[in-house]
Amino acid sequence: MSTPLHSRHKPSRLIGSDKETGLNMLAQTLKNTLTTLGLASVGTAALVGAHHLGRKQYNSQARLTDYRDGLRQALSKVTAATPIVAPSDAPANLAQSQARRNNSSVTWISGVAELTTSEFAVVGLNAAREIVWQSAMPERVHDLLIQPLASKALQAPHVAVMGRRPSEWFWILDAHSGEVVHSINAQTDRHFYGHACYSLQGDLLYVTENNTADFSGRIGIYEVASGYKKIAEYASHGIGPHEIVMHPDGESLLIANGGIKTERASREELNLDSMQPSLVYLNRHTGQLLQQVFPAHNQMSVRHLAMHDNGSVIIGIQFQGERHLSVPMVLTHRRGEPKFTELQIAKDDSKGWHRFHHYIASVAVDSKHNLACATSPIGGCAAVFDLSTGMMIGDTPLADCAGVTTWPSQTQYQATQQIPSGLPLFLVSDGQGYLSSIGVDQAAYPQSIWVEKKHQSYAFDNHLTTLGTVDS
Amino acid sequence: MKKHQLAAMVLSALSAGILISCSKPADEAQPTANKQAADVKPATESSETAADTTAVKAIALSDASAESYLKQVADTQIISAYKNVVEQSQALNVLATQSCQADGSVAADKLAALRAQWLQLAKAWAQAEIIGFGPAMDSMSNLYINYYPDERGLVHQGVIDLIAANPNLTPEQLASESAIVQGIPGLEEVLYANDSLDKSQCQYVISASAALANRLDKVSQDWQASPQSLLSYGSPDDNKEGLNRWVNSILALVETTKSTSLDQPLGITGNKKGHLPADAAGQSREIITAKVAALNKALTDPALVAILSENGQDTLADKLSTLLSDTSTLLAQLPEDLATATPEQQKALYDKLTELAQVVKRQLMPTLGVQVGFNSTDGD
Numbered sequence: 123m124s125t126p127l128h129s130r131h132k133p134s135r136l137i138g139s140d141k142e143t144g145l146n147m148l149a150q151t152l153k154n155t156l157t158t159l160g161l162a163s164v165g166t167a168a169l170v171g172a173h174h175l176g177r178k179q180y181n182s183q184a185r186l187t188d189y190r191d192g193l194r195q196a197l198s199k200v201t202a203a204t205p206i207v208a209p210s211d212a213p214a215n216l217a218q219s220q221a222r223r224n225n226s227s228v229t230w231i232s233g234v235a236e237l238t239t240s241e242f243a244v245v246g247l248n249a250a251r252e253i254v255w256q257s258a259m260p261e262r263v264h265d266l267l268i269q270p271l272a273s274k275a276l277q278a279p280h281v282a283v284m285g286r287r288p289s290e291w292f293w294i295l296d297a298h299s300g301e302v303v304h305s306i307n308a309q310t311d312r313h314f315y316g317h318a319c320y321s322l323q324g325d326l327l328y329v330t331e332n333n334t335a336d337f338s339g340r341i342g343i344y345e346v347a348s349g350y351k352k353i354a355e356y357a358s359h360g361i362g363p364h365e366i367v368m369h370p371d372g373e374s375l376l377i378a379n380g381g382i383k384t385e386r387a388s389r390e391e392l393n394l395d396s397m398q399p400s401l402v403y404l405n406r407h408t409g410q411l412l413q414q415v416f417p418a419h420n421q422m423s424v425r426h427l428a429m430h431d432n433g434s435v436i437i438g439i440q441f442q443g444e445r446h447l448s449v450p451m452v453l454t455h456r457r458g459e460p461k462f463t464e465l466q467i468a469k470d471d472s473k474g475w476h477r478f479h480h481y482i483a484s485v486a487v488d489s490k491h492n493l494a495c496a497t498s499p500i501g502g503c504a505a506v507f508d509l510s511t512g513m514m515i516g517d518t519p520l521a522d523c524a525g526v527t528t529w530p531s532q533t534q535y536q537a538t539q540q541i542p543s544g545l546p547l548f549l550v551s552d553g554q555g556y557l558s559s560i561g562v563d564q565a566a567y568p569q570s571i572w573v574e575k576k577h578q579s580y581a582f583d584n585h586l587t588t589l590g591t592v593d594s
Numbered sequence: 595m596k597k598h599q600l601a602a603m604v605l606s607a608l609s610a611g612i613l614i615s616c617s618k619p620a621d622e623a624q625p626t627a628n629k630q631a632a633d634v635k636p637a638t639e640s641s642e643t644a645a646d647t648t649a650v651k652a653i654a655l656s657d658a659s660a661e662s663y664l665k666q667v668a669d670t671q672i673i674s675a676y677k678n679v680v681e682q683s684q685a686l687n688v689l690a691t692q693s694c695q696a697d698g699s700v701a702a703d704k705l706a707a708l709r710a711q712w713l714q715l716a717k718a719w720a721q722a723e724i725i726g727f728g729p730a731m732d733s734m735s736n737l738y739i740n741y742y743p744d745e746r747g748l749v750h751q752g753v754i755d756l757i758a759a760n761p762n763l764t765p766e767q768l769a770s771e772s773a774i775v776q777g778i779p780g781l782e783e784v785l786y787a788n789d790s791l792d793k794s795q796c797q798y799v800i801s802a803s804a805a806l807a808n809r810l811d812k813v814s815q816d817w818q819a820s821p822q823s824l825l826s827y828g829s830p831d832d833n834k835e836g837l838n839r840w841v842n843s844i845l846a847l848v849e850t851t852k853s854t855s856l857d858q859p860l861g862i863t864g865n866k867k868g869h870l871p872a873d874a875a876g877q878s879r880e881i882i883t884a885k886v887a888a889l890n891k892a893l894t895d896p897a898l899v900a901i902l903s904e905n906g907q908d909t910l911a912d913k914l915s916t917l918l919s920d921t922s923t924l925l926a927q928l929p930e931d932l933a934t935a936t937p938e939q940q941k942a943l944y945d946k947l948t949e950l951a952q953v954v955k956r957q958l959m960p961t962l963g964v965q966v967g968f969n970s971t972d973g974d
Contacts, residue, residue, distance in 0.1 A: 165606025
């Protein structure tokens, strides 16, 4: 039997030279440590200084404080977002906490930003379009996805928050509180491309990614049960996959391959002449390509999708071609059809498709009423289309609008002003801080749309997601 | 080598490596500001560092003050700008009609007068471009007035083909043609690519200037009829929206001038793309000067200065005034064709506009309680 370690130690009481030797050793160790730290500091300063001088050659605004700021930024990513609960009338300081909970139900979730101070956050909104919770984010975010749950009574669904393309991060939040549950870093040679979708069971998250080595589009598959560990990857069969949605059959994925090679640092498009966007249907279990559809013009970048319950998909286009050309900006497709179907604008409408300035930021579909809504921040408008006739019902000016989603039918509506008739069908968010309810005036002939706005002190980012109603 | 020296080397390498790798995002973010579409609105993230970002408290701007200011903006900055550009287009049309009267052609001496009037028109439009919303901008109709930038050189061949196919082109016929053969660039092409004008070219100048005058007059009439709804003022909500719209539009002109009109064509921060404004005429400095003049008028507007002054923001008003004055002085020292300026001169002008954008975005807008928009520049 071995002797216990402590029994090998000398008695604690030291005498004469032993004590002196001990003190000498301690002093020597201290000296060595200080020398090491001193030399390390000098070495670090020398290396960073040399690097800084190099940076100054091509970036006149480079400062030594960039290193400190960069370290802070990196640390904030590692620790991810700090949950912040703020009242709806709190000042728009996204980085500071307000210790007050708004005890109401979360109906929508959106990314927000304060660009003057480069602060970013995700907010939960209630049916009154007020902020319920707010979680600071280390970078600008893009799409937000709600995890479907088999039993909503058991736990809060996750909210997957995707970093703005190209990003190396996405975060998983608790939908009730906004608290960050997981921070997921992209694997080497991969960037996240702003969108994702859950399987209908909520057990897998499919993420659009870019292979930075060869610009090929990828679909990363992340397992919820293992804390969003990446378990597989498929080819997206195109360049620049952006939005991805799950088909209502639960078996196939729809991917919008934008077709554009984008340089990370400058976001410069590298292949506008040769780009080839497409809509792709994939078997979600095997990654097998089921169908690929190409738009009529190779510069009609297929970017945003909204899935109708009947299996058709609404597609928002961003046109990269010559500005004087007029191309359809909102299309539909159903698997098996050989080509896209263009939605229509009345021939006597002089604004035509140019009203969108070649840019659709987001699309949403109301399956119950068979309506679709498309937003254009550059065009400064949102438009509603009747999917039964394929015609645009009307549009409304909304500066810098981008996010669009549906109003849950069971949600109580609190209008800020008199509305013509009916209930709101869509909610549109914009960079000016407005959350605008849009409805269709069924009593009017021909049908027209109405809009009713509520203002918040935030710039709402590109996408808005309906959560339904979750008690916080 | 002693152990502690070895340890120091390892620690140095590690800590320096971490710090250097952490500095990369800032480096990579640098060129982001340079990405600006031709017709987009305010910038998103930019090369502007967050160093000068301090919490700016919004002033308490009363509804009456906001409405009064916006009404004044509509009258003295928007409607007057459109009236001027209508007058200049009509003057070109009158001059072209007179010049072409004798035998339907124009000799070199008269062409110079036409070119001079074209430049007045181009400068007037450059000033009106501060109004980035309303009927001139809706549905990309501004392309029919100024198809810029013409990155693929479509205007040149388009106008040649159009004139060849339609030697007796009427304003009505032209109005239904593509945007690339209309407006200021089409006129610039014919007036500057030729030493004299033949009959069909003369007819094109008459028709193109008439069609442009008609289009601009419609815009001007719309603004005169409905300034309140087009700018948005009257009720508290409308005033807030109108102030957002106007100040974001000012910022957009700063951003597009620095990116689309300077940085991209000159390749100041990246690869060259597009061309300078009034490139064929070699008058890019005049166009940029006109834009800066419009910015100066908007940002040193006595009504705006009074609002800032009443709220203890004289320093901000002075800063804007000084920056614009410095920019104008700098421009005056440059050659007519900015492509012939030295890279240092080009960079100095670009830096001045960057500085102006920073002050507008980080100080003026928060002071006025205006939200900086961003979705329109996203590219996502």
